[in-house]
Amino acid sequence: MSQTWSIRVAERRDVPELLAIEVEQFPEPWTRAMLLDEITNTETRRYTVAIEEKRIIGYLGVMYVLDELHVNTIGTLPGRESQGVATSLMDEAWGVAKARGIVRATLEVAVTNTRAQALYFRFGFSPVGVRKNYYERTKEDALVLWADVGPGG
Numbered sequence: 001m002s003q004t005w006s007i008r009v010a011e012r013r014d015v016p017e018l019l020a021i022e023v024e025q026f027p028e029p030w031t032r033a034m035l036l037d038e039i040t041n042t043e044t045r046r047y048t049v050a051i052e053e054k055r056i057i058g059y060l061g062v063m064y065v066l067d068e069l070h071v072n073t074i075g076t077l078p079g080r081e082s083q084g085v086a087t088s089l090m091d092e093a094w095g096v097a098k099a100r101g102i103v104r105a106t107l108e109v110a111v112t113n114t115r116a117q118a119l120y121f122r123f124g125f126s127p128v129g130v131r132k133n134y135y136e137r138t139k140e141d142a143l144v145l146w147a148d149v150g151p152g153g
């Protein structure tokens with residue numbers, strides 16, 4: 001089936017919709033101020049949204065550190081999961097990252113978040129370590145994942 005949404009760079013006006021997804025999808029949702037800060041810091045961050053009929057159905061935030069990319073956040077609107085929204089956002093970000101000369105990517109993911117892990121593994125990520133008590137509220141450990149992004153990655 002053809003994709004029914006498009007992807008564009010996030011803007012300030014997107015913050016309320018992003019907040020709504022954050023609150024539903026994350027045990028420790030970011031605040032309005034944090035999201036705004038991330039979106040507007042375009043020197044080192046790139047936030048993208050998937051738009052369907054003027055509504056945000058998913059978003060991805062990455063941070064660039066030299067030739068590395070850090071996946072800061074990714075979320076799909078509840079009810080729109082398992083339709084490839086997150087995959088399409090990652091695909092788009094990977095294309096941009098490669099063009100920018102990024103060679104590696106890293107992220108942290110909760111050890112119990114097997115759904116997100118499955119997505120990341122499909123993008124070539126593999127675990128390299130554990131950060132104990134990474135998440136403040138849940139005290140959960142995080143897996144640290146790395147992937148090659150460059151040619152062949």
Ligand SMILES: CC(C)(COP(=O)(O)OP(=O)(O)OC[C@H]1O[C@@H](n2cnc3c(N)ncnc32)[C@H](O)[C@@H]1OP(=O)(O)O)[C@@H](O)C(=O)NCCC(=O)NCCS
Pocket residue numbers: 025026058073074075076077080081082083084085086087088108109110113115116118119
């Ligand atoms: C993790 C998360 C971002 C995944 O988003 P998603 O949009 O459901 O992801 P996708 O649809 O791209 O991929 C998920 C599944 O859909 C399947 N899929 C992909 N494209 C598809 C398509 N066109 N049609 C049907 N299914 C498809 C994939 O095979 C995948 O299956 P699997 O999980 O059984 O392996 C989402 O569940 C979420 O927001 N979780 C809460 C926030 C979170 O945990 N974020 C990560 C923090 S580190």
